Amino acid sequence: MSATSTGSPEQLQxxxxxxxxxxxxxxxxxxxFGRGALFEDIRLAFNRVVSRAAAPESAEALHxxxxxxxxxxERTGYLGSFPHLAxxxxxxxxxxxxxxxxxxxxARHEDWSEFQAMTDLMLAPAACYPVYPAVAARGPxxxxxxxIDVGSGYVFxxxxxxxxxxxxxxxxxxxxxxxxxxxxxxxxxxxRDRGVELLRSLGLEPSPTTANDPFFGRAGRMLAESQRExxxxxxxxxxxxxxxxxxxxxxxxxxxxxxxxxxxxxADGGVAHSAxxxxxxxxxxxxxxxTHGFDVALWPAPVRRVLWPVS
Amino acid sequence: MSATSTGSPEQLQxxxxxxxxxxxxxxxxxxxFGRGALFEDIRLAFNRVVSRAAAPESAEALHxxxxxxxxxxERTGYLGSFPHLAxxxxxxxxxxxxxxxxxxxxARHEDWSEFQAMTDLMLAPAACYPVYPAVAARGPxxxxxxxIDVGSGYVFxxxxxxxxxxxxxxxxxxxxxxxxxxxxxxxxxxxRDRGVELLRSLGLEPSPTTANDPFFGRAGRMLAESQRExxxxxxxxxxxxxxxxxxxxxxxxxxxxxxxxxxxxxADGGVAHSAxxxxxxxxxxxxxxxTHGFDVALWPAPVRRVLWPVS
Numbered sequence: 001m002s003a004t005s006t007g008s009p010e011q012l013q014x015x016x017x018x019x020x021x022x023x024x025x026x027x028x029x030x031x032x033f034g035r036g037a038l039f040e041d042i043r044l045a046f047n048r049v050v051s052r053a054a055a056p057e058s059a060e061a062l063h064x065x066x067x068x069x070x071x072x073x074e075r076t077g078y079l080g081s082f083p084h085l086a087x088x089x090x091x092x093x094x095x096x097x098x099x100x101x102x103x104x105x106x107a108r109h110e111d112w113s114e115f116q117a118m119t120d121l122m123l124a125p126a127a128c129y130p131v132y133p134a135v136a137a138r139g140p141x142x143x144x145x146x147x148i149d150v151g152s153g154y155v156f157x158x159x160x161x162x163x164x165x166x167x168x169x170x171x172x173x174x175x176x177x178x179x180x181x182x183x184x185x186x187x188x189x190x191x192r193d194r195g196v197e198l199l200r201s202l203g204l205e206p207s208p209t210t211a212n213d214p215f216f217g218r219a220g221r222m223l224a225e226s227q228r229e230x231x232x233x234x235x236x237x238x239x240x241x242x243x244x245x246x247x248x249x250x251x252x253x254x255x256x257x258x259x260x261x262x263x264x265x266x267a268d269g270g271v272a273h274s275a276x277x278x279x280x281x282x283x284x285x286x287x288x289x290x291t292h293g294f295d296v297a298l299w300p301a302p303v304r305r306v307l308w309p310v311s
Numbered sequence: 312m313s314a315t316s317t318g319s320p321e322q323l324q325x326x327x328x329x330x331x332x333x334x335x336x337x338x339x340x341x342x343x344f345g346r347g348a349l350f351e352d353i354r355l356a357f358n359r360v361v362s363r364a365a366a367p368e369s370a371e372a373l374h375x376x377x378x379x380x381x382x383x384x385e386r387t388g389y390l391g392s393f394p395h396l397a398x399x400x401x402x403x404x405x406x407x408x409x410x411x412x413x414x415x416x417x418a419r420h421e422d423w424s425e426f427q428a429m430t431d432l433m434l435a436p437a438a439c440y441p442v443y444p445a446v447a448a449r450g451p452x453x454x455x456x457x458x459i460d461v462g463s464g465y466v467f468x469x470x471x472x473x474x475x476x477x478x479x480x481x482x483x484x485x486x487x488x489x490x491x492x493x494x495x496x497x498x499x500x501x502x503r504d505r506g507v508e509l510l511r512s513l514g515l516e517p518s519p520t521t522a523n524d525p526f527f528g529r530a531g532r533m534l535a536e537s538q539r540e541x542x543x544x545x546x547x548x549x550x551x552x553x554x555x556x557x558x559x560x561x562x563x564x565x566x567x568x569x570x571x572x573x574x575x576x577x578a579d580g581g582v583a584h585s586a587x588x589x590x591x592x593x594x595x596x597x598x599x600x601x602t603h604g605f606d607v608a609l610w611p612a613p614v615r616r617v618l619w620p621v622s
Contacts (some may be wrong), residue, residue, distance in 0.1 A: 003533035025445050029380040029431055030494050034441055037372035061348035062336060066377045066465055069340040071420060077587075079423075080414035083403045088427050089434065090401045091469040092394045096528040103391035109382060112390075113429035117400050119342055119469065121479065123400065130345055143603075151351075154465065158402040158430065168370055168432065169376035192377060215406040 014241045015164050021294055030160035031168035042285045045150050045307040050173050053198050059149035064130040066154035067121045075261045081215050087123035087156045090116035127153030127174040128276040132258040140265040145179020165240055171281040181273045185253055192234045192251040194224035203303045204287055206236040238287045248283045252276050316517035325552045326475050332605055341471035342479035353596045356618040358463050361484050364509050375441040377465035378432045383444055386572045392526050398467045401427035413562035438485040440466030440589040443569040451576040456490020476551055480591040492584045496564055499586035503545045503562040514614045515598055517547035549598045559594045563587050
């Protein structure tokens with residue numbers, strides 16, 4: 001994802017208008033917003049557009065909470081690549097007097113972190129993470145692999161920013177394909193093209209681009225270069241409020257990364273490959289509002305018909 | 312909520328069947344499950360039943376992520392009453408060498424908690440928490456107060472258990488009423504009766520009961536007694552798998568608790584009172600499966616018509 005210069009007058013004006021019209025609700029914390037009825041209506045309509053595009057493939061539906069077992073994240077190496085984005089869940093298990101001291105400090109907004117200990121839960125960094133161990137637990141894959149629709153899941157990225165296009169907690173609309181390398185890669189490439197069509201049908205102008213994940217540190221630069229060189233990640237960027245278009249969807253070929261981490265086996269015993277795609281739902285809604293304006297009744301009729309085909 | 316004795320043969324059999332039929336998906340961690348297509352279908356159908364029951368009141372829709380600003384929780388005194396249930400979000404902000412050491416320990420499943428520091432986010436303990444500061448930020452309430460429909464939000468309770476009726480991350484379907492004491496209490500009482508009707512229409516047999524929250528420690532016993540004495544909390548219990556019926560809904564009168572914490576003002580300047588109701592969606596689905604069986608096609612026709620009125 002491209003760097004976003006936050007706080008330009010244009011961006012502040014966009015955020016102010018989103019808040020004044022009740023599309024978003026400020027929480028007092030960067031990157032965390034409530035959503036009003038209209039914002040949610042558009043988000044769910046977009047969700048259904050993706051479901052309709054996915055319908056011919058008859059994916060298996062699996063839904064997961066916004067938390068994942070810490071052991072699973074530890075197995076994937078996520079903390080090596082994205083330590084700066086991960087969120088861990090801590091909780092209290094002390095005595096009554098410690099609870100009193102914790103509450104007294106909290107009431108004064110002082111540091112009470114010493115009373116909190118790590119639990120075995122983390123925040124889900126992507127909606128697809130729980131899929132790999134769940135599918136691995138079934139044993140070897142069927143001959144043509146599997147396709148899982150995880151729907152729209154809450155994910156967490158620890159990157160606090162006042163920019164409403166860069167949230168800490170947001171919805172990823174994800175699908176996951178697991179199988180042999182050729183099938184997985186073909187699926188990923190087909191969906192990249194389908195994603196372009198889908199966003200165009202909503203009046204957006206996506207530019208597909210080879211991309212890299214925001215790997216951490218100096219070693220991360222090499223990982224990013226390798227990811228680009230092998231065209232493992234594509235993103236669709238659309239005009240947003242800043243000077244640069246912003247990624248609203250990504251299409252990722254993991255090679256055997258998750259297959260090896262979770263011992264996902266093909267029918268013939270080989271290590272399975274995987275790919276996933278994700279649409280950032282809040283970003284798509286913001287791009288639609290930015291492109292077509294705040295009055296949905298005035299959006300182009302073809303766009304309205306795609307989002308709300310019945311009404 | 313009544314204590315649950317986990318692990319009885321009957322309960323294990325129920326969980327085994329839920330997993331084998333793909334209604335739930337094990338995560339490897341207590342109190343955390345994925346949900347298959349049928350489970351999710353029933354959950355969303357129940358969600359719409361609540362929405363239809365609420366429709367005549369024309370509530371304002373507001374939706375929030377599963378995280379809330381830590382400062383808000385600190386202001387409510389939640390950590391005094393429920394320190395054992397709260398979840399805090401920690402994250403990394405160290406150097407590259409610390410990131411390497413963190414990842415090395417994580418890969419060995421050793422303790423890497425020292426590299427994590429408290430962020431300004433916590434897990435939402437109830438879907439209604441973000442409502443109070445959001446409404447307070449608008450200024451004094453209109454004369455008849457407000458009614459907010461927060462839909463179905465993910466909440467967190469740190470109470471790991473193998474019992475699928477006691478989850479750490481689950482959906483609460485909540486509505487919130489804020490206004491003068493008489494209006495708020497009348498709304499809460501009306502919804503308690505409506506909740507009984509609603510669950511009866513689904514073939515469940517709810518028994519309304521005066522209840523208390525699971526306050527922490529010795530001081531908590533006094534809070535619990537006072538809550539019961541003033542009938543601030545009602546729950547609807549329905550037969551589940553254990554020997555005791557289990558709470559699937561609660562109807563809570565907060566008096567001026569949130570009004571004072573967030574300076575919520577009535578039109579005349581007085582402190583606003585509030586009430587909320589919440590249906591535990593996963594528990595409702597489990598109660599339906601337990602009561603009517605695993606084959607939805609064989610559920611009583613009137614129950615199917617309430618859940619799926621169109622089909």
